[in-house]
Amino acid sequence: MAISKKTKKTAVAAxxxxxxxxxxxxxxxxxxxRLTEKAGVRAEMENAYTFEVSPRATKDGVKKAIVEMYKVTxxxxxxxxxxxxxxxxxxxxxxTSGVKKAVIFLKKGDxxxxx
Numbered sequence: 001m002a003i004s005k006k007t008k009k010t011a012v013a014a015x016x017x018x019x020x021x022x023x024x025x026x027x028x029x030x031x032x033x034r035l036t037e038k039a040g041v042r043a044e045m046e047n048a049y050t051f052e053v054s055p056r057a058t059k060d061g062v063k064k065a066i067v068e069m070y071k072v073t074x075x076x077x078x079x080x081x082x083x084x085x086x087x088x089x090x091x092x093x094x095x096t097s098g099v100k101k102a103v104i105f106l107k108k109g110d111x112x113x114x115x
Contacts, residue, residue: 026065026068026069027069028065029053029057029062030065030069031051031052032052033050033052035114036050042103043112046105047107047108047110048103048104048105049103049112050101050102051104052100052101053079053100055100057100059077059079062074062077062079062104063077070112072110072111074106076105077103077104077105078102080102082098082101083098084096085098
């Protein structure tokens with residue numbers, strides 16, 4: 001039985017992430033940057049960066065991981081749990097996976113580079 005996934009993520013030219021220094025703590029919390037159109041607009045307008053995080057991540061843990069990996073101090077961290085959803089595609093019922101994401105707000109001069 002095949003399960004199909006439908007997502008509305010837009011293609012972003014660069015997917016590599018510039019990480020300064022090696023980290024084991026940060027790698028356990030931050031899974032990957034969430035590169036969507038909405039996340040890109042928020043990064044430009046509000047200086048807020050979105051990451052997918054591990055299911056056991058906390059605000060304090062994400063904050064420490066960002067400081068350790070990117071050498072910037074977050075002003076605020078919001079965590080959102082996106083639930084799994086049922087989809088219907090090509091006559092089959094499937095299920096998208098749920099994800100936990102964190103929105104990291106930085107002060108005006110700080111910036112995280114995605115190469």
